[in-house]
Amino acid sequence: MNRHQDETKHKMNQQEFLAFLEPIKDKMYRLSLRLLVSKEAAEDATQEVFVKLWNKKSTLKNYNSPEAFAMTVTKNHCLDQLKLKKNNNLRIVHNNYEDEKTSLQKQIEAKDELNHVSEILKSLSEQEQILIQLRDVEQLEYTEISETTGMKETAIRVSLSRARKKIRKEILKKHRYGTV
Amino acid sequence: MERSKIKELLDKYLEGETSLAEEKKLREYFTSSAIDPAFEEFKPLFTFFEKEQEIKYIEKPKINKTKKISFQWLSIAASIVLVCSVYFFSQQKEEHNNTRKVNHELAMKNTQDLLYMMTNVMNDGKNQLKYLKEFETTKNQIIRNK
Known part of the structure; x- marks a missing residue:
């Protein structure tokens, strides 16, 4: 009897699973979007992560923070996707596409500083992108970020500081360029 | 907020030492209208973060669960179609056989009619040939007379 109760306590039914996803699905999608750039790819990735989590639903509750675990799965899935792309040489195609986009954007960019920031973010390393996304966009505590990325808090702060300085430097470059 | 205070917060921010509350303050300041031009470069940054947070995931209608269900429905639909088609086919075949019998008789009659017509035409033609003779x-009479 007791054991049975324990089992039901740890297993998630569909409704619980959906309730669990509801508050974090946007976060997961935004992280995918940050890393994969294309909306289509990010939507697919989010969907696939949902499936992965659903398959693991029986153990989901055993994690310290299921949310952080969901974010970890998202992060890893996206990084895998990027690796796959690189292996398939799709990266080159994607870069070409990006280059074209930036050159086109540069013409309009003078007015659109936000696009410029997003372009700068793309130039950061994957790890820096993840950290900026989790801290500055999602406003997560360092403990949560640590759980998601598996990095130590001090390492996170150092990497984040580097990323923020890089972004600032790039924005300043643009600003000065514009005024001269 | 005072300029020195913001400067202090920004420095901490760049070193990765701000708390979430302090970062929130910065975000609020830089998304407001009155910004000190000395810190202007941070405006697009914090506005960008603010805007990024508003992106929502729009669910696509193809989740694993529904996929399974749709396969179930698909198999049910397929079996219904199969049964129906077998039924209709067999019925059609029967009908087809019946019409074939009718067609047979009709064809027989038609060909007979046709053959009659042909012989009539042939006979007509034969009659015409009598003139030739x-x-x-x-x-021959003329030639012989000559």
Whole structure:
């Protein structure tokens, strides 16, 4: 009897699973979007992560923070996707596409500083992108970020500081360029 | 907020030492209208973060769960179609056989009619040939007379 109760306590039914996803699905999608750039790819990735989590639903509750675990799965899935792309040489195609986009954007960019920031973010390393996304966009505590990325808090702060300085430097470059 | 205070917060921010509350303050300041031009470069940054947070995931209608269900429905639909098609096919075949019998008789009659018509035409043609024979006999008469 007791054991049975324990089992039901740890297993998630569909409704619980959906309730669990509801508050974090946007976060997961935004992280995918940050890393994969294309909306289509990010939507697919989010969907696939949902499936992965659903398959693991029986153990989901055993994690310290299921949310952080969901974010970890998202992060890893996206990084895998990027690796796959690189292996398939799709990266080159994607870069070409990006280059074209930036050159086109540069013409309009003078007015659109936000696009410029997003372009700068793309130039950061994957790890820096993840950290900026989790801290500055999602406003997560360092403990949560640590759980998601598996990095130590001090390492996170150092990497984040580097990323923020890089972004600032790039924005300043643009600003000065514009005024001269 | 005072300029020195913001400067202090920004420095901490760049070193990765701000708390979430302090970062929130910065975000609020830089998304407001009155910004000190000395820190202008941070405006797009914090506005960008603010805007990024508003992106929502729009669910696509293809989740694993529904996929399974749709396969179930698909198999049910397929079996119904199969049963129906077998039924209709067999019925059609029967009908087809019946019409074939009728067609057979009809075809028989039609060909007979056609053959009759043909023989009539042939006979007509044969009658016409009699004139030719007449022509030849007269011609022979003329030649012989010569």
